[in-house]
Amino acid sequence: MSLMYRAPRGTMDILPQEQLYWRWVYDRATRLCETYGYSRIDTPIFEEAGLFTRGVGQVTDIVQKEMYVFQDRSGETMALRPEATASICRAYLQHGMHNLPQPVRLWYWGPIFRYDRPQSGRQRQFTQFDCEVIGDGDPTVDAESIELAWRLYQDLGIGDLSLCLNSIGDSVCRPGYLEALRHYYRDKLRRVCVDCRARFEKNPLRLLDCKVEGCQPVIAGAPPFTDHLCEACAQHFQQLRSYLEALAIPYTINPRLVRGLDYYTRTVFEVQRPEEGAQNTIGAGGRYDRLIEELGGKPTPAIGFATGVERIILNLKRAGAQPPPLPRPTVFVASQTADARPAAVRLAGELRRAGVAAVLAAGDRSLKAQMRQADAAGAAYVAIIGSKELAADTVTLRRMADGQQERVAADQAAQVLAERTAGQRPAG
Numbered sequence: 342m343s344l345m346y347r348a349p350r351g352t353m354d355i356l357p358q359e360q361l362y363w364r365w366v367y368d369r370a371t372r373l374c375e376t377y378g379y380s381r382i383d384t385p386i387f388e389e390a391g392l393f394t395r396g397v398g399q400v401t402d403i404v405q406k407e408m409y410v411f412q413d414r415s416g417e418t419m420a421l422r423p424e425a426t427a428s429i430c431r432a433y434l435q436h437g438m439h440n441l442p443q444p445v446r447l448w449y450w451g452p453i454f455r456y457d458r459p460q461s462g463r464q465r466q467f468t469q470f471d472c473e474v475i476g477d478g479d480p481t482v483d484a485e486s487i488e489l490a491w492r493l494y495q496d497l498g499i500g501d502l503s504l505c506l507n508s509i510g511d512s513v514c515r516p517g518y519l520e521a522l523r524h525y526y527r528d529k530l531r532r533v534c535v536d537c538r539a540r541f542e543k544n545p546l547r548l549l550d551c552k553v554e555g556c557q558p559v560i561a562g563a564p565p566f567t568d569h570l571c572e573a574c575a576q577h578f579q580q581l582r583s584y585l586e587a588l589a590i591p592y593t594i595n596p597r598l599v600r601g602l603d604y605y606t607r608t609v610f611e612v613q614r615p616e617e618g619a620q621n622t623i624g625a626g627g628r629y630d631r632l633i634e635e636l637g638g639k640p641t642p643a644i645g646f647a648t649g650v651e652r653i654i655l656n657l658k659r660a661g662a663q664p665p666p667l668p669r670p671t672v673f674v675a676s677q678t679a680d681a682r683p684a685a686v687r688l689a690g691e692l693r694r695a696g697v698a699a700v701l702a703a704g705d706r707s708l709k710a711q712m713r714q715a716d717a718a719g720a721a722y723v724a725i726i727g728s729k730e731l732a733a734d735t736v737t738l739r740r741m742a743d744g745q746q747e748r749v750a751a752d753q754a755a756q757v758l759a760e761r762t763a764g765q766r767p768a769g
Contacts, residue, residue, distance in 0.1 A: 351465025443476030565596030
């Protein structure tokens with residue numbers, strides 16, 4: 342029995358029929374980024390592992406449990422990219438983008454890798470759409486980032502959304518809050534998981550991000566960060582809230598929302614759907630004013646968000662949303678004899694150079710079988726070349742809508758078809 346290979350656990354093939362959804366989401370995301378003035382950036386799939394341990398945080402689930410880490414042949418420790426923001430900030434520094442007019446608006450679309458337990462809406466390789474604004478600390482930029490995420494889901498028709506919002510302060514007010522949090526947890530450590538006991542010592546803010554069910558009652562009673570904000574952070578948060586209200590974006594303050602990455606400061610947010618259970622977050626982000634400095638640059642404010650494309654598509658399917666169909670071939674080129682195939686190949690090439698989507702019949706199927714194939718492909722016209730057409734140097738054109746046929750000169754066929762199908766072809 343031959344060996345049957347399968348896609349690795351936690352990965353999936355995106356089959357042709359699924360590409361409808363992917364193209365739909367990509368087109369909407371691209372259009373939105375252009376509307377907001379963002380430029381695309383692509384970074385390597387793997388980076389030095391230290392970029393993520395330093396940027397994301399040593400005491401995070403991503404670094405401790407989920408990163409794919411390996412040594413290359415030169416002995417360097419590398420990691421498959423577990424998130425995009427640190428890579429984008431590395432590129433910002435490496436390529437001197439701080440010399441550009443600030444802020445720099447960047448967007449990214451590509452694969453992310455995390456060794457996690459595969460489940461609905463969560464894979465070990467998944468695709469992320471990511472937007473970052475680097476170089477401005479004004480709360481209007483926070484509102485813009487949230488609005489872009491909100492608009493994406495709305496434009497795709499994903500309804501019943503809720504926005505959860507919080508501020509987790511900065512280096513001025515965070516130390517006082519962490520002390521209050523430790524004081525609250527100190528006599529409750531026996532009630533929380535082993536990981537939370539380690540977080541208590543190394544990174545207490547991560548206590549609020551624990552997903553273990555038994556820890557939730559303790560988290561629910563934790564002091565809210567918003568009661569401990571310094572004046573500057575409180576003012577920033579209040580201004581952001583006023584801008585969201587001006588944009589008519591409803592929100593709920595979740596005082597225990599901290600997100601799972603260490604680089605966040607001040608604003609953090611999540612966009613959620615109610616029926617997803619543990620996987621209800623479809624997009625999230627926040628401000629990371631210390632990350633550029635942590636990676637060796639000057640203090641640089643920044644904010645961004647990311648959304649998993651697979652999770653968006655899962656929600657679209659559950660909502661019964663139908664993406665626009667992919668463009669169908671406009672012309673099917675059929676040949677009745679072996680002698681006619683060179684002419685058919687030539688005509689198909691001329692059509693494609695003229696911008697007409699053309700499919701060329703292959704093999705030695707009968708004309709009847711080729712017509713069925715053209716009908717299944719959804720072609721508007723069939724260009725037929727046989728012995729009679731070769732002798733007369735013509736091409737027979739059949740309009741599939743009503744079966745009407747005519748003959749045109751072979752050297753004019755591509756031009757005629759291009760003119761007649763111009764309104765049927767997609768723009769661009």
